[in-house]
């Protein structure tokens with residue numbers, strides 16, 4: 001692809017309610033310099049969510065336009081809404097030589113793998129199924145029917161963890177955040193001979 005290998009792109013995935021948002025927020029609290037992509041979504045904002053900070057909240061028509069203009073690195077439909085990663089900001093960040101972090105679901109992680117094989121895929125796993133159920137319910141941000149839908153998807157997502165380069169167990173937020181920071185800044189294992197170029 002590009003002549004010089006850009007800085008590392010890391011994808012964090014994991015089932016709804018496992019604590020992705022919480023762990024990423026902890027990473028940013030400790031390391032404000034860590035760059036995290038802001039996704040576009042057709043989902044409605046939850047109370048307290050700020051447009052342009054948590055997501056770019058867009059209409060279905062605007063999302064269609066982003067797809068049509070190839071403005072998204074990846075996108076997926078999840079539990080009845082669409083979510084996608086704006087491409088240009090990720091390219092701009094990687095061009096600075098600093099890492100970029102995406103927090104996205106499984107179908108999107110697979111698209112990133114296909115499009116950018118050098119990306120590092122990290123799966124955030126719950127300590128147990130019971131703990132996942134209790135975290136999702138405890139967050140209280142979705143009605144029971146939506147929680148059920150997310151848990152059904154979560155089961156399939158847990159089954160996919162073997163596709164990821166690294167599994168981080170979110171037993172403790174601070175510990176998981178530390179592990180993620182280490183992964184973001186760890187040197188890429190490939191390609192051969194120092195990895196300065198793909199040809």
Ligand SMILES: Nc1nc2c(ncn2[C@@H]2O[C@H](COP(=O)(O)OP(=O)(O)O)[C@@H](O)[C@H]2O)c(=O)[nH]1
Nearest residue numbers: 016017039075076078083084085103104105108
């Ligand atoms: N493919 C893809 N998934 C995304 C993107 N942004 C967020 N997601 C995922 O969409 C799912 C639902 O997100 P959200 O509605 O915010 O719920 P929450 O993550 O459970 O708080 C989560 O698994 C997110 O990781 C994106 O840009 N692309």
Ligand SMILES: Nc1ncnc2c1ncn2[C@@H]1O[C@H](COP(=O)(O)OP(=O)(O)O)[C@@H](O)[C@H]1O
Nearest residue numbers: 016017018019020021022135139170171172173
């Ligand atoms: N390590 C942890 N231990 C206990 N509770 C956690 C932990 N990580 C996250 N939580 C809680 O679990 C719930 C879901 O976390 P959230 O970050 O919203 O998940 P996700 O972004 O993966 O959907 C929240 O109420 C959060 O406070």
